[in-house]
Amino acid sequence: MSDDRLVLQIRRTVKESIRRRLLPAVLAVFILAAASPTMTGAANPAAIPREHATRQARGGASENIDLELVKLAERGDTRLFHARLQSLIDDRTLPVAARERLLERGALLFGNLAPDEPALRLIASLSEHEPQTWVWLEDGGHRSAVPMFDPAAAARLTERRWEARKTEDQIAAMIARSSAGIIDTLADANIAQRAGAKNAITLFREEQLLHQKPELLLALDQGRPVGWYVAAIATRTADVDLAAAVIAHAEPRVVIDMLDALADRLGPEEFLPLLQRSLDEPPLASHSLFLIARIAPSSPVAQTVLWRQFEGPGNGASAAAALARLSDPAVAARAASIVSDASADPALRRRALLALCLDRGDAASRHLGVLQVALSDDELGREASKCGSR
Numbered sequence: 001m002s003d004d005r006l007v008l009q010i011r012r013t014v015k016e017s018i019r020r021r022l023l024p025a026v027l028a029v030f031i032l033a034a035a036s037p038t039m040t041g042a043a044n045p046a047a048i049p050r051e052h053a054t055r056q057a058r059g060g061a062s063e064n065i066d067l068e069l070v071k072l073a074e075r076g077d078t079r080l081f082h083a084r085l086q087s088l089i090d091d092r093t094l095p096v097a098a099r100e101r102l103l104e105r106g107a108l109l110f111g112n113l114a115p116d117e118p119a120l121r122l123i124a125s126l127s128e129h130e131p132q133t134w135v136w137l138e139d140g141g142h143r144s145a146v147p148m149f150d151p152a153a154a155a156r157l158t159e160r161r162w163e164a165r166k167t168e169d170q171i172a173a174m175i176a177r178s179s180a181g182i183i184d185t186l187a188d189a190n191i192a193q194r195a196g197a198k199n200a201i202t203l204f205r206e207e208q209l210l211h212q213k214p215e216l217l218l219a220l221d222q223g224r225p226v227g228w229y230v231a232a233i234a235t236r237t238a239d240v241d242l243a244a245a246v247i248a249h250a251e252p253r254v255v256i257d258m259l260d261a262l263a264d265r266l267g268p269e270e271f272l273p274l275l276q277r278s279l280d281e282p283p284l285a286s287h288s289l290f291l292i293a294r295i296a297p298s299s300p301v302a303q304t305v306l307w308r309q310f311e312g313p314g315n316g317a318s319a320a321a322a323l324a325r326l327s328d329p330a331v332a333a334r335a336a337s338i339v340s341d342a343s344a345d346p347a348l349r350r351r352a353l354l355a356l357c358l359d360r361g362d363a364a365s366r367h368l369g370v371l372q373v374a375l376s377d378d379e380l381g382r383e384a385s386k387c388g389s390r
Contacts, residue, residue: 047134047145056097057133057148065094065102073109081110082119089126097133103151111158120162127155160192167196172203178211183219186229198232206237216242220249227251231258238265243274252283259284263291268299276305279315286318293322303331310351320351324358332359336367339380353380357387 065088072081085106091099107126110119131147167189174182186197201209216230227250234242235258243262247255255278262271275292278284289309296302303326309319323331338344338352356364356371368384375381 047136050135050148053097053133053135053148056095057101058098060098062094062098062102066105069102069106069109073112076113078113078116078119081106081113082116082122085110085126086122089122097148100131100133100149100151103129104149104154107151107154107158111161115162120159123155123158123162127152127159129155160195163190163192164196164199167193168199169196171197171200175200175204175208175212178208180215182212182229183215183224183226186226187224189229194228197229201232201236209233209237210239213239213242217245220245223249228254231255234258235261235265238262240266240270240274244277247274247277247281247284252281255281255284256287259288259291263294268295268302271295272299272302272305279309282314285315289315289318289322290325293325296326297328307334310355311348313347316347316351317354320355321358324355324364327359327361327364329361329363332356332361332363332367335359335364336371339371339384340374349380353383353387356384 069081069084072084075081085103088094088099088102088106094102103126107123110123113119115123129152131150131152133148134145135148136143137146170185171182173179174185186193189197210233212233216226216233219226220230227246230242231246231250231254233239234246243258246258250258259275259278262274266274272292272295275288278288289306292302292305296306306319306323309315310323312319320335323335332355335352335355339349339356341349353371356368368387371384372381375384
């Protein structure tokens with residue numbers, strides 16, 4: 001991951017840091033503000049305009065130190081980098097904003113190096129750093145004080161990168177040796193460890209990964225919380241047995257991500273049965289119907305599945321939306337005939353109208369125009385008129 005992307009992640013964690021560290025203080029400020037009409041947010045002496053903080057953080061010696069940190073990171077010498085970062089922590093000659101910017105930068109760069117025990121301790125210590133450079137953030141007419149830099153968030157990201165690489169090496173070694181115990185190792189994996197395990201999977205050929213298949217299937221049957229790992233193996237190997245087990249046992253978000261990845265790896269004859277398995281699971285059904293719509297133009301069987309789901313009460317509305325994505329004149333004609341049939345189930349007629357309304361094709365527009373006239377005295381006709389005017 002590039003330094004720029006890591007910096008963006010730091011910015012996203014600022015609000016989390018504020019909530020975690022400052023909630024008691026913020027509540028106290030609100031209580032005091034309620035008690036004193038003269039106290040406002042502008043009274044916070046710690047916050048300064050962003051442009052002032054930027055001027056303090058850049059220029060002079062800080063730019064040279066920034067380049068020095070980059071060069072030290074490129075050399076890959078953990079001990080030298082550790083010594084320089086420690087000296088920055090202890091340096092009181094730099095402006096506070098400049099020191100915090102460099103600590104944030106240094107913590108990120110340290111993530112590119114292999115950590116030793118002193119490095120782990122240093123970054124753990126830096127992860128507790130309290131922001132000292134606060135700036136005003138204007139948002140919707142309100143302003144609040146937020147940290148300009150967050151070395152602690154950068155340190156935590158580096159800790160996660162190191163933990164991910166450690167797990168990657170561990171799991172890669174176990175896969176290479178076809179070792180048992182991967183499931184036990186990953187059963188309580190955190191986000192960083194999951195990322196490392198997924199990286200390890202990419203290092204191996206499909207046949208090597210499938211040596212784990214019996215163990216993986218058994219783990220899911222036993223309810224072990226490793227659906228994310230099995231999904232990663234299923235995606236890498238395009239193994240339908242593993243994918244089916246993930247659908248049956250894993251969390252919906254894991255299943256959806258896996259199905260999205262497999263959409264470009266499996267042919268319709270293999271992919272459609274997997275999608276049909278997920279139609280009985282409400283959290284998965286809607287997304288699976290849209291994936292079925294993707295293969296429907298080349299698969300008459302997929303279209304049949306969509307129409308069958310359209311006719312049932314459970315997934316009918318989602319199936320109507322999926323059919324609309326086809327923008328197929330034949331689909332539009334069939335939907336229009338259902339809407340026109342006064343003897344048809346009212347719910348079915350409404351779903352058919354929904355399919356026409358969501359279809360942006362010319363054929364659907366023409367059918368809506370006809371229905372406006374033919375059903376002018378009917379509620380569905382009025383709905384068709386609304387859709388046609390959009």
